[in-house]
Amino acid sequence: MIRITKIFTFETAHVLYNYDGKCKNMHGHSYKLFVTVKGKPINNLDDPKNGMVVDFGDIKKIVNSEIIDVWDHAVLVNGDSPHQELGQDLEGKGHKVIFCNYQPTCENMLYDIAEKIQNKLPKEVQLAYLKLHETENSYGEWFAEDNN
Ligand SMILES: Nc1nc2c(c(=O)[nH]1)N=C([C@H](O)[C@H](O)COP(=O)(O)OP(=O)(O)OP(=O)(O)O)CN2
Numbered sequence: 001m002i003r004i005t006k007i008f009t010f011e012t013a014h015v016l017y018n019y020d021g022k023c024k025n026m027h028g029h030s031y032k033l034f035v036t037v038k039g040k041p042i043n044n045l046d047d048p049k050n051g052m053v054v055d056f057g058d059i060k061k062i063v064n065s066e067i068i069d070v071w072d073h074a075v076l077v078n079g080d081s082p083h084q085e086l087g088q089d090l091e092g093k094g095h096k097v098i099f100c101n102y103q104p105t106c107e108n109m110l111y112d113i114a115e116k117i118q119n120k121l122p123k124e125v126q127l128a129y130l131k132l133h134e135t136e137n138s139y140g141e142w143f144a145e146d147n148n
């Protein structure tokens with residue numbers, strides 16, 4: 001079994017409803033996301049993907065379409081909180097708003113990312129690990145063995 005990792009960056013704003021610190025204010029991060037999948041490398045001379053667990057390019061397509069294209073330069077708001085109104089106001093003024101059904105912390109974003117990616121991976125490949133940096137010094141991790 002081999003693990004392979006692809007790294008992504010995206011620029012996203014968020015606002016934490018009822019948080020007791022500076023992040024109750026809308027602000028942005030240059031998020032850095034590490035996506036690690038595991039599987040057995042293909043061993044077949046006739047397969048163009050010979051030697052690969054999965055083509056890095058295929059991971060890129062999945063993560064881009066599920067996460068990066070959706071969240072990049074958007075603002076994440078907790079749609080299950082009074083911030084729903086704030087989000088609607090911004091959206092009405094032409095801004096890109098993502099209404100989450102959770103508080104958009106690093107932790108909850110990881111759960112969401114894991115669910116979205118797992119649903120799209122080929123069946124012979126498993127999501128093994130995610131790491132999401134909010135800042136250079138603050139990050140969360142998701143491990144398959146903790147969540148399956
Ligand atoms: N457990 C969590 N704590 C905090 C989260 C979070 O998602 N999970 N988020 C925030 C803020 O959104 C933001 O990330 C600020 O975090 P923090 O590390 O406190 O910010 P700094 O600017 O001090 O970061 P440095 O990298 O240390 O400069 C708050 N807490």
Ligand SMILES: [Zn+2]
Nearest residue numbers: 014023029134
């Ligand atoms: Zn933040």
